[in-house]
Amino acid sequence: xxxxxxxxxxxxxxxxxxxxxxxxxxxxxxxxxxxxxxxxxxxxxxxxxxxxxxxxxxxxxxxxxxxxxxxxxxxxxxxxxxxxxxxxxxxxxxxxxxxxxxxxxxxxxxxxxxxxxxxxxxxxxxxxxxxxxxxxxxxxxxxxxxxxxxxxxxxxxxxxxxxxxxxxxxxxxxxxxxxxxxxxxxxxxxxxxxxxxxxxxxxxxxxxxxxxxxxxxxxxxxxxxxxxxxxxxxxxxxxxxxxxxxxxxxxxxxxxxxxxxxxxxxxxxxxxxxxxxxxxxxxxxxxxxxxxxxxxxxxxxxxxxxxxxxxxxxxxxxxxxxxxxxx
Amino acid sequence: xxxxxxxxxxxxxxxxxxxxxxxxxxxxxxxxxxxxxxxxxxxxxxxxxxxxxxxxxxxxxxxxxxxxxxxxxxxxxxxxxxxxxxxxxxxxxxxxxxxxxxxxxxxxxxxxxxxxxxxxxxxxxxxxxxxxxxxxxxxxxxxxxxxxxxxxxxxxxxxxxxxxxxxxxxxxxxxxxxxxxxxxxxxxxxxxxxxxxxxxxxxxxxxxxxxxxxxxxxxxxxxxxxxxxxxxxxxxxxxxxxxxxxxxxxxxxxxxxxxxxxxxxxxxxxxxxxxxxxxxxxxxxxxxxxxxxxxxxxxxxxxxxxxxxxxxxxxxxxxxxxxxxxx
Numbered sequence: 343x344x345x346x347x348x349x350x351x352x353x354x355x356x357x358x359x360x361x362x363x364x365x366x367x368x369x370x371x372x373x374x375x376x377x378x379x380x381x382x383x384x385x386x387x388x389x390x391x392x393x394x395x396x397x398x399x400x401x402x403x404x405x406x407x408x409x410x411x412x413x414x415x416x417x418x419x420x421x422x423x424x425x426x427x428x429x430x431x432x433x434x435x436x437x438x439x440x441x442x443x444x445x446x447x448x449x450x451x452x453x454x455x456x457x458x459x460x461x462x463x464x465x466x467x468x469x470x471x472x473x474x475x476x477x478x479x480x481x482x483x484x485x486x487x488x489x490x491x492x493x494x495x496x497x498x499x500x501x502x503x504x505x506x507x508x509x510x511x512x513x514x515x516x517x518x519x520x521x522x523x524x525x526x527x528x529x530x531x532x533x534x535x536x537x538x539x540x541x542x543x544x545x546x547x548x549x550x551x552x553x554x555x556x557x558x559x560x561x562x563x564x565x566x567x568x569x570x571x572x573x574x575x576x577x578x579x580x581x582x583x584x585x586x587x588x589x590x591x592x593x594x595x596x597x598x599x600x601x602x603x604x605x606x607x608x609x610x611x612x613x614x615x616x617x618x619x620x621x622x623x624x625x626x627x628x629x630x631x632x633x634x635x636x637x638x639x640x641x642x643x644x645x646x647x648x649x650x651x652x653x654x655x656x657x658x659x660x661x662x663x664x665x666x667x668x669x
Numbered sequence: 670x671x672x673x674x675x676x677x678x679x680x681x682x683x684x685x686x687x688x689x690x691x692x693x694x695x696x697x698x699x700x701x702x703x704x705x706x707x708x709x710x711x712x713x714x715x716x717x718x719x720x721x722x723x724x725x726x727x728x729x730x731x732x733x734x735x736x737x738x739x740x741x742x743x744x745x746x747x748x749x750x751x752x753x754x755x756x757x758x759x760x761x762x763x764x765x766x767x768x769x770x771x772x773x774x775x776x777x778x779x780x781x782x783x784x785x786x787x788x789x790x791x792x793x794x795x796x797x798x799x800x801x802x803x804x805x806x807x808x809x810x811x812x813x814x815x816x817x818x819x820x821x822x823x824x825x826x827x828x829x830x831x832x833x834x835x836x837x838x839x840x841x842x843x844x845x846x847x848x849x850x851x852x853x854x855x856x857x858x859x860x861x862x863x864x865x866x867x868x869x870x871x872x873x874x875x876x877x878x879x880x881x882x883x884x885x886x887x888x889x890x891x892x893x894x895x896x897x898x899x900x901x902x903x904x905x906x907x908x909x910x911x912x913x914x915x916x917x918x919x920x921x922x923x924x925x926x927x928x929x930x931x932x933x934x935x936x937x938x939x940x941x942x943x944x945x946x947x948x949x950x951x952x953x954x955x956x957x958x959x960x961x962x963x964x965x966x967x968x969x970x971x972x973x974x975x976x977x978x979x980x981x982x983x984x985x986x987x988x989x990x991x992x993x994x995x996x
Contacts, residue, residue, distance in 0.1 A: 369696040
């Protein structure tokens with residue numbers, strides 16, 4: 343069965359070939375003011391400029407590109423209230439595949455509308471009474487749909503790895519790379535790319551301080567499950583790593599750091615005022631950790647994966663209006 | 670005397686050579702969602718990612734690069750409360766030239782601090798009682814400083830033209846290019862580049878509806894002076910075009926359009942929510958006009974110069990929180 347064998351760097355390369363001409367090759371931004379503040383050279387890989395506003399397009403498009411004719415005809419199902427839903431919906435539209443997205447009944451109207459706007463069928467569920475994974479599996483079984491999970495899937499991981507591949511190919515001699523961590527799709531894909539292309543680059547995951555299951559999993563050697571963490575980083579409100587992502591992370595990652603919501607807001611304000619880019623809370627995780635760890639990174643060349651920019655405008659305005667939190 | 674002879678495209682090429690390795694080659698962003706909304710292919714040249722956050726760095730650095738040894742020793746003077754001040758201050762620091770900036774006594778503390786942060790000396794004046802141009806000229810005369818005006822100077826115009834040059838070289842077959850218009854430095858430089866590199870591309874200036882002196886000047890054939898216009902586009906609150914800029918604009922421009930403050934806010938929100946970039950009000954002028962003129966632009970390839978991203982964060986948050994104005 344596709345998707346359960348851990349991917350390798352060869353899969354990242356194949357994914358890059360499939361994404362060529364479909365995904366944006368996103369720009370790498372730098373800022374001498376940020377460099378002065380951090381005391382290091384920082385290279386921002388801006389996946390907030392990716393199609394549908396987040397790196398998730400890479401994994402979704404790669405996974406759907408590998409569907410056989412029967413799978414394409416029957417369609418794809420995914421459960422997500424966030425970027426994965428829109429990534430699957432857009433990729434399915436581009437590839438002419440019917441898409442069904444399982445979303446909570448109280449998902450923001452704008453997100454439901456955006457998903458429908460890409461031509462997907464939205465199935466609602468009661469997030470307090472029903473299990474979205476079970477609904478997704480049931481739809482897959484009864485209608486012959488192929489389920490594409492948000493992170494624990496070889497093709498998804500391989501697709502996500504293409505962002506780090508592009509960054510490492512464009513920027514020589516990175517000493518370290520910081521990547522946000524939710525379910526681990528982006529981090530595990532980045533690890534495959536870094537290990538193959540720049541083995542001396544240290545790679546760090548960064549997760550919300552309120553949801554440090556990744557850090558605890560790494561320390562304990564087994565996947566730790568937690569309650570849904572209370573954090574503004576809605577893209578990293580995962581309860582546990584995946585089997586495939588953890589297998590890679592455990593083997594390759596240098597360490598896992600955390601960032602508080604106050605640090606995320608602080609980073610978000612620097613992104614807006616200095617780099618002039620809109621970054622969603624989850625996309626601020628990596629840079630927040632770099633800012634905190636700056637003394638240890640002095641003089642180094644640092645890569646930062648900016649994962650996405652999908653945030654409600656009113657909410658965004660409220661966050662950047664906050665006075666900078668005490669450091 | 671340097672600066673009073675109208676520049677040509679050869680000067681834009683020389684400026685590009687001087688800026689190589691000093692100015693950022695800013696990315697060109699596209700969005701299929703914007704394309705769908707506008708009904709055209711739109712290419713955004715993102716000068717909000719330029720050094721110090723605006724295209725003004727190009728003209729300032731080019732002008733200061735041409736100083737002779739005596740001018741470099743004596744230093745530069747400029748009057749501005751906005752991006753030109755910071756562009757001169759940063760360029761002077763990079764080139765080791767002392768800089769004096771004449772700023773109004775009630776300029777925002779953050780802007781004064783930023784200008785001082787680049788190592789410039791700030792001279793305050795009372796904007797209600799004193800004439801900044803006279804103060805600038807007096808400092809130039811008594812201390813031997815070289816005055817670099819914000820737009821009506823051949824080296825400044827030639828430097829600004831390098832942004833459009835990069836865009837036209839990167840994107841083939843533009844049918845039209847939209848450029849914001851204050852004093853005319855960016856527009857006249859863009860006209861030189863377009864005329865030389867892509868003469869079939871129509872080039873339009875876009876100024877605030879509250880300050881339509883450019884449009885009126887074009888219609889009447891002579892430079893129209895107005896009171897300082899009341900608009901959120903603070904970078905385009907100029908009272909008249911320059912002699913040099915008008916000479917080029919009058920000869921080359923296809924037309925001049927205007928945009929209301931409500932249209933600027935609307936464009937600013939699209940920049941944030943769809944393109945994920947922070948753009949200052951003046952930087953929204955060109956795109957606002959494209960959105961309004963969309964029916965006439967159907968199916969075309971359109972370039973949009975995004976001039977800068979320097980806006981106070983609290984102010985920015987307030988603007989993007991506003992409900993979209995009626996269209």
